[in-house]
Amino acid sequence: MKNIGVVGGGLLGRLTSWRLLQAGCDVTLFEAGSLSVCPGAARTAAAMISPLSEVVDSERLIYDMGMAGLALWPAWNRQLQRPISYSERGSLVLAHTQDASQLTQFAAKLQHHLGDQCGSDYEWLEQSQIARLESDLSHFHRALYLRTEAHLDNHALLDQLLADIQALGGRTLEHTPVQSLQAHRVDTQHQSLSFDEVIDCRGVGAKPDIKDLRGVRGEVLWVQTPELELQRPVRFMHPRYKLYVVPKPNQQFIIGATEIESEDRSPISLRSHLELSSALYALNPAFAEARVVMTDVNLRPSLMDNRPRLERQPGLVRANGLYRHGYLLAPAVVECILAEVLELEASVFTSHITRGISTSLKRSPSNQKPSPSNREHSLC
Ligand SMILES: Cc1cc2nc3c(=O)[nH]c(=O)nc-3n(C[C@H](O)[C@H](O)[C@H](O)COP(=O)(O)OP(=O)(O)OC[C@H]3O[C@@H](n4cnc5c(N)ncnc54)[C@H](O)[C@@H]3O)c2cc1C
CATH class of the missing domain: 3.30.9.10 (D-Amino Acid Oxidase, subunit A, domain 2)
Structure with a gap:
């Protein structure tokens, strides 16, 4: 069973923690602020899942990932202990x-x-x-x-994900700003913790480590x-x-x-x-x-390109850049994170949403890990 530290309790951090717990991992979730309030963009968002509206001012990738998200949200909602309001009325x-x-x-x-x-x-x-x-x-x-567009009650979702994470045995550390993180290690003011994998979901809080954020x-x-x-x-x-x-x-x-x-x-x-x-x-x-x-x-x-991105090195995944598409893209991005961390071959879902990705670790022609220590691959 893998021991995973997830840093940032916004949208990506909660969804990733929940999915990893479902997969049987030990998860510790760090959040700088209150987990019941959630200071991240996740709580401010309108939470529309709108691949058509969004592609008008972006690019085809956003539509493809968003359509995959649209397919996944209802199934994920049903897996919550108490499903939240999810509307598919266009x-x-x-x-x-x-x-x-x-x-x-x-x-x-x-x-x-x-x-x-x-x-x-x-x-x-x-x-x-x-x-x-x-x-x-x-x-x-x-x-x-x-x-085909949808929207959901994101305040209820964030609350429910927190409840489910705790019910599944996840360790939640709120009011615990992470001062630095690196492969296998998370440092807070009072402790330094080791993990098999660290997942950086700090949103804008990751600026010190992602220069074009x-x-x-x-x-x-x-x-x-x-x-x-x-x-x-x-x-x-x-x-x-x-x-x-x-x-x-x-x-x-x-x-x-x-x-x-x-x-x-x-x-x-x-x-x-x-x-x-x-x-x-x-x-x-x-x-x-x-x-x-x-x-x-x-x-x-x-x-800078307004696209989502995973950065990967052994023991560390950084997921960021969800921009104005967090609810739209999160399911696709979380599936990519899970494939990396759990060392899965691309799932049907992941391969569906990442068809155009040739640089992805699991889908590289040789299926071997690229050698540079800090591989960065845009999800497109
Ligand atoms: C006004 C507005 C409307 C939006 N509407 C939509 C919409 O309708 N549909 C849609 O798909 N998307 C929408 N979005 C976008 C969506 O909210 C974001 O893309 C999404 O929340 C990003 O998720 P995230 O987990 O990467 O970051 P966040 O949700 O911002 O979460 C990051 C978390 O990390 C925590 N953190 C930061 N630094 C640290 C640290 N050092 N230690 C510990 N924790 C830390 C933060 O406190 C925060 O809780 C909207 C955004 C805004 C602002």
Whole structure:
């Protein structure tokens, strides 16, 4: 049985710990902050699983990994002791009539990235069809319905993963910032611990060891209103600002998100608050009386190419760069981590999502470990 230290109790750290415990490993999870609060981007996120929407402004790899994630999330959810709310009702992309070109452009970009293959993944809706899906958006004349997209209750997920990790015998050390980590070793202020493998899931906290890592500031609003109901995430195309609204439990909605090249974690700016609120009001004026229950700010851990990356050396895996796609990509990335740490041949799942990867350790033609001590392979 392998003894594994996982550093960082955000999205990747929790999912990886949980999966390793399921596989029979001994796991110690270190988190700098509180595990019940989770200071990482994982708790701030809207938690949409949106491969189509995301590929529009990224690349095909994100779609392929995201589709694999979409396939895996429901199965993983069922394995939790108490499954969380996971919605597979798709998402809508909307624009007012005067901004219809934004919508056409979105569809053109989808077509460009995915070709005819994505034809069955989305459809154009007319007003009556929009009204059938979302009665509170019946004033829109045209929308794109991305029927395969999903979203989940990430606050419930993070809490449940923690409960499951502890129930499976994982050792959890919160308020324990790791001062340094290296192959087989984790150093905190008070102790130095040895492991068969160390997995670095520190998100932006890994900056001292990953030179091209940066944080990308994202701000969100949480509002609550009984006046409106949405069944699915809605992306609103507006010439000045784009916004998404994702329904959350208790008549709440998360509205996001800004994307600012800054590592400033201070509270939301007045400008961002205004822009998000204005766009929300433009989506449906009934939001005017919604109560702002929370604002939140966090940093998306991002590499210069905005792709996820594993760095591997014996006794150490660094997983980072999930950027704005953490919930979308985490299942695929975690499967890659498990294959490395458990020395598995590529699973059906891993080979499916990493088809284009020729540099991966387990899939190198000779199936031998590359010789340089610090191999780095981008997941593409
Ligand atoms: C506003 C916003 C909206 C988003 N919306 C979405 C979305 O809708 N869909 C989607 O797929 N993704 C979304 N994301 C992205 C997603 O949240 C991230 O990609 C994901 O959380 C990254 O996971 P991670 O585990 O790498 O990092 P994190 O979740 O940030 O976790 C890192 C953890 O490591 C801990 N840590 C750091 N340093 C140390 C240390 N020295 N010792 C111990 N612990 C340490 C931190 O405290 C933190 O808990 C969004 C992000 C933001 C900010």
